[in-house]
Amino acid sequence: MPFDGRLLSGVSVLAAVIEAGNFARAADALGLTTSGVSRAISRLEARIGTRLLDRTTRSIALTDEGRRFYEQVKPSLANIEDAATVASGSANIVRGRLRVNIDPVVSQLILPGRLGKFLDLYPELTLDCVTREQIGDLVGDGIDVAIRFGNLPSSALIARKLADLQVITVAAPSYVKRYGRPLHPSNLVGHACIDYRDPVTRQSFDWEFHKGRKILPVKTKSRLLLSDAATMLTECLAGTGIAQVFAVVAKDPIKSGKLIELFPDWADERFPLNAYYPSRHHPAAKVRAFVDFILKAVR
DSSP states (O other): OOOOHHHHHHHHHHHHHHHHSSHHHHHHHHTOOHHHHHHHHHHHHHHHTSOOEEEOSSOEEEOHHHHHHHHHHHHHHHHHHHHHHHHTTOTTOOOEEEEEEEOHHIIIIISTTTHHHHHHHOTTEEEEEEEOSSOOOTTTTTOSEEEEESOOSSOSSEEEEEEEEEEEEEEOHHHHHHHOOOSSGGGGGGSEEEEEBOTTTOOBOOEEEEETTEEEEEOOEEEEEESOHHHHHHHHHTTSOBEEEEHHHHHHHHHHTSOEESOGGGOOOEEEEEEEESSSSOOOHHHHHHHHHHHHHHO
């Protein structure tokens, strides 16, 4: 198939539609009419001989052929964009639209109140944060980077470990006053514990306590199971029960006396926080800036 400028133009319109989520927003971003965007997509589909998008009156979605096509062309679009940035002498300028997929625990407990400061640093940047329980399709959703806890079992995505976050066990002073303070993890058997249920697998996390290389599993009893980390922290602060949380989340409540760390000698358990990229292509400046921002937030 001989190359022509209309093909590249059509691919650019397709990328805008995928990132925007519909024709109207893509048209606004491109300075075109909605019908103009629709015609550009139709011409592209006719040019390559396959339907790329399933359209309804309310939504659009990539077809299987469209997803494969977009996965192949997106790195080339990123290369073109980076080449233009370098040619303009602004390779390290953070600007444009950054679309981020964020783990609910990060968005609920680590980032609140911080995003405004990040945007203040980069006035030419627009940040679009999508909070999801599952990582989903980064390419199809037009995601630049995903911030997720744990390791994906199998994925073609490029992973970078950001931090190993410490897990600690905490309780509110009101709980300790009412029920007493357990002096050892094994004493939790007789206490009210708040279990966190993985929202994806629907399984509760087992309670473990790490001290160097020693691992102590403890069977806890819980009448409260939650799949929302923010609610778990709120209930723990209210004295409902004992919870295991990330140290970075409990830092301020512990400092202010609203929470008590129960077993500081058994707090060596760590859980990985990773950044996932949809391509091996060198991350853009806006992506690097956001990842650095996350690193500072968790450290």
